[in-house]
Amino acid sequence: MPLQMIGAPGDPDLIRLPWDLPLEQWPEHHLVALPRGISRHVVRFARLGGRVYAIKEISERYARREYRLLWDLVRHDAPSVEPVAVVTGRTAADGSELDSALITRHLQFSLPYRAVLSGTVRPDTLTRLLDALAVLLVRLHLTGFYWGDCSLSNTLFRRDAGAFAAYLVDAETGELHPAISEGLRAHDIEVAHVNIYGEMLDLEAGGLLHPTVDPLTFADQLVERYERLWTELTQDEIIDEVDWHRVDQRIRRLNSLGFDVAEMMVRRKAGTSRLIVRPKVVDAGHHQRRLLRLTGLDVEENQARRLLNDLDAFRVSNGLRHEDEAIVAHRWLAEVFQPVMHATPADLRRKLEPAQLFHEVLDHRWFMSEAAGHDVGLAAAVRSYVDNVLVFKPDEKAVITTSDPLSP
Template identity: 85%
Template sequence: MPLQLTGTPSDPDLIRLPWDVPLERWPDHHLVSLPRGISRHVVRFARLSGRVYAIKEISEYYAKREYRLLWDLNRLDAPSVEPVAVVTGRTDADGEPLDSALVTQHLQFSLPYRAVMSGTVRPETLTRLLDALAVLLVRLHLTGFYWGDCSLSNVLFRRDAGSFAAYLVDAETGELHPMISEGQRLHDIDLAHVNLFGEMLDLQAGELLHSSIDPEEVADSVCARYHRLWGELTSDEIIDEVDWHRVDQRIRRLNDLGFDVAEMMVRRKAGTGRLVVRPKVVDAGHHQRRLLRLTGLDVEENQARRLLNDLDAFRVARGLRHEDEAIVAHHWLAEVFQPTVEAVPAEMRRKLEPAQLFHEVLDHRWFMSEKAGQDVGLPASVASYVKNVLVHKPDEKALISEE
């Protein structure tokens, strides 16, 4: 069978890569050195026309299967990497068959967990990673996706204000259903527990875990976090008819968690004057969508929450409480957000996403203002942040400039 590239490749140069050479022997000039997670397969990163692609060598059946699953997850707006193409019909120079390849778009500013945990892991950093993993698993289950191999190794993390956002990168064992069954859901949690326990033991053996962190407790805690969030999102609530305000409180709690409620199912409990209420939660990214609608900024959920808080503070400080929200957002973008990001030297902006950069400047401003006993303002905060903080940060942008 001749070489065939199937998918939605945006770069015609993909077909010109050395597909007749095993991936582990590709010449360096085709590759980009980026942090990699642990994988059962050979994975390399290639740069073409300013874009970075992750390429995984895998059998044709699993390459096509994983491509379709990732495509479906992207269609459902689930947090996962974007599939680009499947390359089949590979042979080496002697005509011997080679494994197929799955090509995905590398997620900018993302890191595998071992890169986030470089050095001894602090308990608070691990807690934020585990929270992100629990949220990812809940979101996938809400879409009907059974993972079958949930682990930190199969996830990429992006900084999201003071937290992390997690993205699935390996769907090889996954299955997509109209609705996940209770048995599949609980089996996924059991597998996650086993995998996480093993990963924590591995970190402990490498002296990368803080002495206060117990591997089994970590695995237990992720499952507990998952069950709490799943219960909040899907459980019935029984209320008296006069307590309808509790429904509003429930919706607000779900919004605070970043989820939107599409509709409510309300029925009367037989033989009582009480109501059974179940929210239908279908969309994550409540704050993301509001910020995108107002400003056009497409950021992570916690970043959106932080930016919206600053926008609301701007509205109050400028006496614009009664002004149209979209107009206020336009002024905030032009007068606060864009000048702050543009005040960072161009060669240093690549280190973090603009939204994360802005969030960290706001944090730095708060610490400076606390120390000074008064608001030091954004210009001084940006200058100090660049000089004392940003200059020491690693470059997290995966999209490497052309040389």
């Protein structure tokens, strides 16, 4: 069978990569040195036309299946990597057949958990990763997706203000259903518990786990956090007709978790004056969508919340409470956000994505102002942040080097 690329590659140079070689033998000049998670398959990163692609060597059957599943997740707006193409019909120079390859678009500024947890891991960092993974699993289950192999290794993490956002990176064992059954949901949680317990033991054996962190307790906490969030999102609530404030409280709790309520299902409980209320929850992203609509900035949920808070503060401080929201947002972009970006040297901007950089500048301004006893202003905060913090940060964007230090 001749070499074939199926999908929407967008970059014609993808077909010119050395598909007649096993991924392990690809020349260094084709590769990008990026941290990789643990995988049962060979994975490499290639950069073409300013974009970075992750390439996984896998059998044709599973490559096609995972490609379709990832596209289904993209269509459902679930947090996952974006599929690009499947390459089949690979043949080596000696005529032997090679495995097919699945190409996905690399998620910029994302890191596998081992890169996030480099050095001795603090408990609060683990807790933030745990929260991100619990939210990811809940969102996938709300979509009807059964993962089958939930783990830290199969997840990518992006910094999201003071927290993390998690993305599925491996859908090889997944299944998409109209709605997930209780049996599949319970099995997914059990698999996640076992996998994460094993990963924590591995970190402990490598001396990367804080002595106060117990691997089993940590894995148990994932299940507890998941169940608490799932219950909040899906359970019926029985209320008296006069207790509508409880409905409002629940909506606010859901919003604080990053979920929107599209509508409420309300029915009367038979033989009583009580009502049964269930919120219809839509995908997370309330703040993301508002910020995107107002400014065109497409960022993570917590980053969007932080930027919107600053935008709202800008509205109040400039006496613009009654001005049209879109006009205020345009002024905030021109007078606040963009000047921070322009004040950051071009060679340092690649270290963090713009929204995360802006968030960290705001944090730095707060700490400086606390120490000074007065607001030091944004310009001074940017200068200090660049000189004393940003220059020492590692790059979190894809960078081409001559060798891959993580190659086996």
